Amino acid sequence: MKKFHVTTTVNGDAVEYLCDPRETLLDCLRDKLNLTGAKEGCGTGDCGACSVTVDGRLVCSCLMLGVEAEGKQIETVEGIADGDILHPLQKKMIEYAALQCGICTPGILVAAKSLLEKNPNPTEEETRYWLAGNLCRCTGYDKIIRAVMDTAAEMREAS
Amino acid sequence: MALDDRKSDFTFVGTRPNRPDGLDKVTGRAKFGADAYAPGMLHGAILRSPHAHARIVKIDASKAEAHKDVKAVVTRADFADVPFKPGLEGEFYNVLENVMAGEKALYDGHAVAAVAATSALAARDALKLIEVEYEVLPHVTDVDKAMAPDAPVIREGAADYSVPEGMHPNVVRYHESGHGDLEAGFAEADLIIEDSFVTEATHQGYIEPHACLAILGNDGKGELWCTTQGHWIAQKTCAALLGIETSQLRVTASEIGGGFGGKTTVFIEPVALALSRKANRPVKLVMTRSEVFRATGPTSSASMDVKIGMKKDGTISAAQGIFRLQGGAFPGAPGDMTAMCAFAPYNLTNVKQIGYDVMANRPKQAAYRAPGAPMGAFAVESVIDELCNKLGLDPVEVRLKNAAHEGTKASYGPTYERIGLVETLEAAKAHPHYSAPLKPGQGRGISCGFWFNHGGETSVSLALSEDGSAQVMVGTPDIGGSRASMALMAAEVLGIPYENIRVTIADTATLGYNDVSHGSRVTYASGLATIKAARHAVEKLCERAAAKWGIPVDAVKWENGCAVPSGPNAGDFDPMPLADITADMGRTGGPISGHFEATPEGAGVSFGTHIVDAEVDPETGKTSVTRYTVIQDAGKAIHPTYVEGQYQGGAAQGIGWALNEEYIYGEDGRLQNSIFLDYRIPVASDLPMIDTVIVEVPNPGHPFGVRGVGETGIVPPLAAIANAVSNAAGVRMKRLPMSPPRILAALKDNG
Numbered sequence: 001m002k003k004f005h006v007t008t009t010v011n012g013d014a015v016e017y018l019c020d021p022r023e024t025l026l027d028c029l030r031d032k033l034n035l036t037g038a039k040e041g042c043g044t045g046d047c048g049a050c051s052v053t054v055d056g057r058l059v060c061s062c063l064m065l066g067v068e069a070e071g072k073q074i075e076t077v078e079g080i081a082d083g084d085i086l087h088p089l090q091k092k093m094i095e096y097a098a099l100q101c102g103i104c105t106p107g108i109l110v111a112a113k114s115l116l117e118k119n120p121n122p123t124e125e126e127t128r129y130w131l132a133g134n135l136c137r138c139t140g141y142d143k144i145i146r147a148v149m150d151t152a153a154e155m156r157e158a159s
Numbered sequence: 160m161a162l163d164d165r166k167s168d169f170t171f172v173g174t175r176p177n178r179p180d181g182l183d184k185v186t187g188r189a190k191f192g193a194d195a196y197a198p199g200m201l202h203g204a205i206l207r208s209p210h211a212h213a214r215i216v217k218i219d220a221s222k223a224e225a226h227k228d229v230k231a232v233v234t235r236a237d238f239a240d241v242p243f244k245p246g247l248e249g250e251f252y253n254v255l256e257n258v259m260a261g262e263k264a265l266y267d268g269h270a271v272a273a274v275a276a277t278s279a280l281a282a283r284d285a286l287k288l289i290e291v292e293y294e295v296l297p298h299v300t301d302v303d304k305a306m307a308p309d310a311p312v313i314r315e316g317a318a319d320y321s322v323p324e325g326m327h328p329n330v331v332r333y334h335e336s337g338h339g340d341l342e343a344g345f346a347e348a349d350l351i352i353e354d355s356f357v358t359e360a361t362h363q364g365y366i367e368p369h370a371c372l373a374i375l376g377n378d379g380k381g382e383l384w385c386t387t388q389g390h391w392i393a394q395k396t397c398a399a400l401l402g403i404e405t406s407q408l409r410v411t412a413s414e415i416g417g418g419f420g421g422k423t424t425v426f427i428e429p430v431a432l433a434l435s436r437k438a439n440r441p442v443k444l445v446m447t448r449s450e451v452f453r454a455t456g457p458t459s460s461a462s463m464d465v466k467i468g469m470k471k472d473g474t475i476s477a478a479q480g481i482f483r484l485q486g487g488a489f490p491g492a493p494g495d496m497t498a499m500c501a502f503a504p505y506n507l508t509n510v511k512q513i514g515y516d517v518m519a520n521r522p523k524q525a526a527y528r529a530p531g532a533p534m535g536a537f538a539v540e541s542v543i544d545e546l547c548n549k550l551g552l553d554p555v556e557v558r559l560k561n562a563a564h565e566g567t568k569a570s571y572g573p574t575y576e577r578i579g580l581v582e583t584l585e586a587a588k589a590h591p592h593y594s595a596p597l598k599p600g601q602g603r604g605i606s607c608g609f610w611f612n613h614g615g616e617t618s619v620s621l622a623l624s625e626d627g628s629a630q631v632m633v634g635t636p637d638i639g640g641s642r643a644s645m646a647l648m649a650a651e652v653l654g655i656p657y658e659n660i661r662v663t664i665a666d667t668a669t670l671g672y673n674d675v676s677h678g679s680r681v682t683y684a685s686g687l688a689t690i691k692a693a694r695h696a697v698e699k700l701c702e703r704a705a706a707k708w709g710i711p712v713d714a715v716k717w718e719n720g721c722a723v724p725s726g727p728n729a730g731d732f733d734p735m736p737l738a739d740i741t742a743d744m745g746r747t748g749g750p751i752s753g754h755f756e757a758t759p760e761g762a763g764v765s766f767g768t769h770i771v772d773a774e775v776d777p778e779t780g781k782t783s784v785t786r787y788t789v790i791q792d793a794g795k796a797i798h799p800t801y802v803e804g805q806y807q808g809g810a811a812q813g814i815g816w817a818l819n820e821e822y823i824y825g826e827d828g829r830l831q832n833s834i835f836l837d838y839r840i841p842v843a844s845d846l847p848m849i850d851t852v853i854v855e856v857p858n859p860g861h862p863f864g865v866r867g868v869g870e871t872g873i874v875p876p877l878a879a880i881a882n883a884v885s886n887a888a889g890v891r892m893k894r895l896p897m898s899p900p901r902i903l904a905a906l907k908d909n910g
Contacts, residue, residue, distance in 0.1 A: 020280055027279075036194040037187020039416070041366040042448040046835035049366055077187035086185065094181035097800040100639035100808065102184035103191060103367040103416025125844075132844040135835065137364045137417050138639060139804055140811030141843040 008069040010035065011079030019066035026050045028066035029076060037077035037106045041135065048134035051107035052076045058114040060133075077106035080113060088151045088158075089113055096147035100138035107134050112148045120156055124149065166863055170719075171650040175800045176657050178643040180414075192370030192386030192413045193445045200372070201230055201275040203434050203444035204282035205427065206289050207454060208264030208271055211298035211520040211828025212311060215264060215291060218272055223288040228281035231438035232289070234272045235259045238433060239402030246319025246332055246490050251399045253489045257523045258400070258429050264293065265313060265488035266520050267829040268453025275434040275442045298520040298828040302462050302485035305329045305519040313488050313518040329518045334495035336571050337479075337511030344477025344509030348468025352545050356538040358877070358895040359821035360460040360485070363527050364812075364840045367416020368446040369455060373431035376439070379403040383410045385428050388418040388636055389675025393425050394667045400429040401436070408432075411666040412636045419812070420526030423675045426455050452833035456525020457822055459484040459492040461534040465501075469546045473557040477509040478502050478570075482535055485517050486524035492516040493524075493531030499571035500874070501535030503609035504558070504580055504766060506567040520828055526677060528809065529610040529870035533816065533877045537895065540606040540878030545891060554605040554882075555593065558768070559584045562607075579792030579856030579866075580607065580766035586852050587768045592788045597772060601785060602887030604771045608874025612762035612867040613678025618671035619688035621649065621696055621753040625745075627738025629653060629696075631689055632665040634673025635681045639808075639869070640801040644682045645689045647797050648863065652693035654720025655737055671756050679867025682797055683762050683858075688755040690862045696753030703747050704735045761860015765867060767791035769810065769875035773883035777906060780899030782818055782884055788850040794858035794866030805868045807849040813876020815841045817884075821896050 003018040010033060017032040024043075029035045029052070038061055041047035045060040052061045053075045080087045089112050092098070099105045108131065115122060115130040122130065127148050128141070136144060183189040220232040238259060241252045260271045272289050276282040297311040304310055305327070312328045321333045345351055371385035381403065387393050390410040398405040415422065431444040446455070461484050468477040480501050486492025494514030502510050514531075547554045562580045569575055587593055587605065597603060620632045631649050635641065642662040650657045674680070697717045704722030705712040714729035715722050721734035744751050772786040789806040796802040819839055823831045832838045857864025877895060884902070885891045890909040894901060 020278075022280060030193075031279075034196075035187070036190070039191065039367065040193065040445075041368070041416075042835045044448065044834050044836060047366055047448075077185075081186055086182075090185040093185050094177045097175075097178065097640065097798075097804055099181075099184055100801070100804055101365070101367070101415060101417045102180070102189055103365075103414075105184050106187045109185060128843040128846075132842040135366055135840060135842060137366055137419070137812070137840060138808045140807035140841075140849050141846055142807045142849050143800075143804060145843065145848070 004067045006067055006070050008072050008074060010074045011076060021065065021067055023066045024062050025064040025066050025069050026061040028069065029061060035076055035078055039103055039106060041103065048111060049104050049107040051110040051134065053110065053114055058111055077109055080109055087113065088155055089148065092147040092151040096143045098139065098143040098147040104134060104136045108136065108144060116152055116155065120152060122152060169651060171647045171657055172797050172863055173799065175798060176643065178640045179646060179662060180642060189414045191367055191416050195372040195384045195413065197372055197374065197441035200441045200443055201277060201438055202279040202282045203273055203275045203431055203442045204286050205270045205430060206272040206286045208260065208267065208269040210264055210293055210295050211267050211300065212296040213264045213293035214296060215260060215262060215271060216294050217292040219290040220272060223274055223285045226285055226288060228276045229274055229285045230440060231275040231434045232272060233430065233433045233437055235261050237437060238400050238429065241399060245317055248319065251396065253523065254396055254424060255400045257489060258426055266522050268450065268522060270430065270454065273430045273434055275438045300519050300521055300824045300828055302460055302483050302517050302519060305485060305517050306483065313520065317490055317518065330515055331490040331518055332494065332516035334498050334514035336499065338568065339509030341477050341479055341509050341511055345468045347470065347476040349471045350546060350549055351466065351468040352542050353466035354542055354893060356463045356465065356541065356893045358461045358534045358537060360457045361816045361820040362452055362457040362838065363419035363421035365417025365419060365421060368448060368451045369427050370445040371428045371431050372441060372443045373428065373435045374441045375401065375432045375436040377436065379407050381408040381432060383408060383428060383432065384413055385410065386413045386415045386422060388415065388422040388638065388677055390667050391634065391672050392423065392675050393428055396425050397429045397432055401432050409666060409668040412664055415636050415638055418638055419528045420530060420677055421456055423526050423677050424456065448835060449833040452838060453830050454522055456523055458527035458530065459486045459524045461497065463534065463538040465538045465542045467542045467546060469550060471550060473552045473560045475505060475507055475561045478507055480512045480535065480539060482513065483515045483517055484531065485519045485521065487521040488518055489523040490516055490518065491524060496531030497535040500532040500609050501539045502570035504563055504607040505561045505570065506563045507570055510570045512570065528812065528873040532608065532610055532874045533813065536606060536608050536874050537877035537881060541881055544882040555584055555588050558607055575764065576859055577856060578764060578766060579854050582854045582856055583766055583768040583790045583792055586790045586854055587770055590770065590788055590852065592770050592786060592850065600887060601772055601774045602883045602885065604773065604879040604882030604886060606769055606875035606878035606882060608767050608871055610679065610765050610871040610874055612683065612765050613680040614684050614759040614762045615674030615678060615680050616672050616758050617684040617688045618673055618756040619685060619692045620670060621692040623696060623741045623751045625741050627655065627741050628659040629655065631660060631662045632670050633662060633685045633689065634665055634670050635676040635685045636664055638676055639805060640798065641681045641685065643801065644686060644797040648686050648689050649693045652690055652697060653737060654717065679765065679869040680762065683861055683865050683867045684759050686797065686865055687759050687861055688757065691755035692753040694753065695755060696751055699751045700737060700740050703740050703744065706747065708732050761858065763794060763858030763860050763866040765792055765871040767871045767875055769879040771879040771883040773880060773887050775884055775887045775902060780902035782897060782902065784814055784847055784880065787847055788852065789872060790852040790854060791868065791871055792854045792856050792866060793868045794861065795855055795864035796853050797865060799853060802853055802868050803851045806851045806872045809872020810849050810876050811841050811846060813873045814846065814880060817877045817880040817895055817897060819896050819898060
C-alpha cells in the first residue's frame with residue numbers, strides 16, 4: 001500500500017516519517033522514530049500503556065493513526081524529564097516504589113502529568129478515576145495513587 | 160535448629176533505597192521484550208485455529224510462500240521430532256505440541272502455521288494466504304464434562320501411572336494424601352458442612368504481551384532476546400524443540416513487563432527461531448493481546464467438593480477435599496498443589512485430599528502466582544466460615560485454635576519447622592481493621608492462605624572492581640525490584656554502600672544455570688546465593704589483608720567493609736577498607752570474585768491472613784471492596800516497600816479473580832472475551848488502598864531469615880472476599896467470579 005509522508009513534532013523536535021495508512025501513531029513512534037517508551041499492551045485502547053498527549057490532550061496512541069499526527073504537537077514519556085532533571089512525578093514514582101515491572105509506568109506518568117496540569121489538587125477519587133484507563137497488574141495501584149497525590153501536594157507547595 | 164550463621168542485626172537490609180533501574184523505568188529507556196530491533200529484521204505472525212478441536216487435514220502455504228514480502232513459512236514439520244511421553248514426563252513434547260499444532264488443533268487459538276515477512280503488516284496479511292483444511296471434532300471446555308464418560312478424548316495415552324483404572328482418558332494425573340481416620344473424625348464433629356465450589360479460569364494479565372527477537376543460523380548457533388521469567392528454561396526448551404545444542408543458543412532476558420507465572424515457559428520463541436532459521440534473517444515476533452488471552456497459559460478452572468467437621472469449641476475434627484482442575488489440552492493442571500495446599504494452614508488429626516489433573520479443549524495452563532492454591536483455599540475457607548457462622552464462633556479465634564505451628568504434621572505430609580501463621584492471626588486479631596464497625600450492607604471476611612515457596616537451581620557471580628565497587632550477576636529476571644534486594648544483601652555482607660553495587664541479570668552465556676523467577680524464590684534463592692558469593696569474595700579479601708600484614712588468615716575478620724585483625728596474636732593494624740585491597744589486587748594475586756551455585760532446599764513455607772470488608776448493592780449486584788488488610792510472614796523483609804508491593808499486588812489480583820475475571824467460552828468452544836475491555840482486570844477506581852502488615856518470623860533456611868513473599872498474597876483473597884460478600888449478602892457464594900449477575904441470582908434464589 002502507498003505510504004504517506006507525515007511531518008509532526010514530538011517532544012519539541014520536528015520529525016518526519018513515511019507510514020502505511022493502517023499503522024497507528026504508536027507504531028510510528030516506536031518503529032519509525034525509535035521512541036519505544038510508549039508500550040503496546042492491548043492495541044484496543046483499554047490499557048493505557050501507550051498514552052501520549054496530542055496537542056495537550058491525553059490519548060491512547062494505539063487508537064490514533066500515524067497519518068493523523070500531521071502538524072500536531074506530541075508529547076511522550078521520553079519528553080517528561082527536563083534534560084537530566086526528572087519531573088517530580090518521575091522522582092516520586094521511584095521513591096514510592098510505585099512500579100514493580102515498570103511496563104505501565106510510561107503511560108501512568110503521561111496520564112498523571114496530564115491530570116496535574118488540569119487539576120493540581122485532585123482528590124484520591126479523582127486521581128483513581130483519571131488513572132482508571134491505565135492498567136497496572138503489579139501494584140494494586142496503592143503506591144501509584146500515593147505517589148501522584150504526594151507529587152501534587154509538593155508541586156502546589158513549590159508554586 | 161542451629162541458627163549460628165543467621166544474622167539478625169542489619170545495616171542495609173530492611174532499608175528502603177530507590178531501585179537501581181528506577182531511572183530507566185520512569186524515562187522510557189528500559190528495554191522490554193518488544194523494544195529490540197536488529198539489522199535486516201523480519202516480522203513474524205502466527206496463524207491460529209478458529210476451532211476448539213479439529214483434525215488438521217491439510218495446510219497449503221504455497222500462496223503465502225510465493226508472495227514477494229514473505230521470506231519464510233513454518234509449520235510443525237520445521238521443528239524437531241520430540242518423543243511423546245505420558246503426563247509431565249514428556250513436557251518438551253507437550254510444549255512443542257502447544258507452540259505449533261501437530262495432527263490436531265486442540266483449542267481456539269492453537270498455532271498451526273507462522274510466517275516471516277518484511278513488515279508486521281505484511282506478515283499479518285500473509286496469514287490470510289495460508290489455506291488450512293480442518294475436520295472439526297467434538298470439543299469440551301468444562302472440567303466436570305471433560306471427566307464424564309461420553310466426553311471427547313483430547314489425547315489417548317496422556318495419563319501417567321498415578322491415575323486409577325477406569326477414569327476417562329482426559330484425567331491425566333491423580334493425587335491423594337492425608338492422614339488419620341476420617342470416619343472417626345467426622346463422628347466426633349458437632350456440625351458437618353459439605354459443599355461444592357467452582358472457580359473459572361483467569362489470566363495472569365501481565366500488561367506486556369509476549370515478545371521476542373530471534374536469530375538462528377543453519378550452523379545451529381542462535382541468539383534469542385525475549386521477555387521471560389527464566390531464560391535458561393527458554394534456552395533448554397527452544398534448543399530441544401529446534402533440535403540444536405543448548406549451549407549454542409544464547410538467551411538474553413529483556414526487562415519483563417509482568418509474568419506472575421505466565422512467562423515461565425515458551426510460546427512464540429521457538430516459532431521465531433524456526434522462522435529465522437528458514438529465512439536466514441532475524442525475526443521479531445510480538446503477540447497481540449488477543450493472542451495472549453487465547454494462546455498463552457491462563458490458570459486452571461476448578462470444581463471442588465469440601466467436607467469439614469467441627470466441634471462446638473471450634474476444633475476441626477475431620478476435613479476432606481476433592482479438587483478437579485482443568486488445565487487445557489495438556490497435562491499439568493495443578494490439582495496436586497490445590498489438594499496439598501488446601502488444608503495446609505491447619506493442625507488436623509484427620510484429613511484427606513484428592514486432586515485431579517484434567518484435560519479440556521482450552522489453552523495449556525501456566526503457573527499463576529501460587530498455582531492451584533487460591534481455588535482450594537476458596538472452598539475450604541468458605542466452609543470454615545460457614546461453620547463459624549452456624550456455631551456462633553469468631554473466625555479468627557477458630558483459625559487460631561486450629562492453626563499449624565512448628566512441629567505440626569502438615570496435611571500434605573511433612574512436619575513444619577518454624578512458621579508464622581499464628582503470628583499473622585494474632586496480628587489480625589489486634590489490627591484495628593478487625594474491630595472496626597461495619598456499616599449496613601457491609602460484610603467482613605477472613606481467610607488464611609499457604610504456599611510452599613521454592614528453592615531451585617541457582618548461580619550467582621560477584622566481581623570486585625579496583626575502585627572498590629562490586630558487580631553482581633544473577634540469573635533470575637527482575638520482575639518486581641529484585642535487583643534492589645540483591646544489592647542490599649551484597650552490601651550487607653561486603654560492608655560497602657548499596658549505591659556502589661550494580662546488579663545485572665546475566666544472559667545464559669555468562670552464568671551457570673538458573674531456575675525461573677517463580678515459586679517466590681528470587682529473594683530467597685538468588686539472595687542466598689548472592690550472600691554466599693559475597694562471603695566467598697570476603698574470604699579472599701581477608702586472605703589478601705592477611706598476606707599484607709604478614710599474619711595468618713584466621714587472624715583476620717571482616718567488619719563494616721574492612722579487614723581487621725582479630726584475636727590476641729593478630730597484631731595491631733588499622734582496619735583495611737575493601738577499596739584498599741582491591742586497588743592493587745592485580746599484583747597481590749589477581750582479580751577478586753565470589754561465586755555460588757546450589758539448589759537451596761530451605762525455602763521455608765509461608766502463611767498469610769487477610770481481612771476484607773465488602774459492600775454489596777442489592778439493586779445491581781455490584782460489590783465494592785471498602786477496606787482490605789494483608790498480613791503475611793516475610794521471614795525477613797529485605798526491602799520492605801517492595802514486600803508491601805507484593806502483598807498489595809497479590810490482593811489486587813485476588814480481588815479481580817473473586818469479583819470479575821473469567822474466561823468465557825461459547826457453545827462453539829471459542830473464547831468470547833479475549834481483550835481487556837471484556838476481560839476486565841481491576842482498575843484504579845475499583846480498589847481501595849490496601850493496608851499491609853509485614854510479620855517477620857525468620858526462615859531457618861536462609862542466612863538472613865528470608866521467606867519468599869510473591870505468591871502467598873493471592874491465596875487468601877478469593878475466600879476472604881467470598882466470605883465478606885456472603886456475610887454482606889446473607890447468602891453463601893460458591894462460584895467465582897462473584898459478578899453482579901451471579902450475586903443477583905444468588906439473592907433471588909435466597910428469596
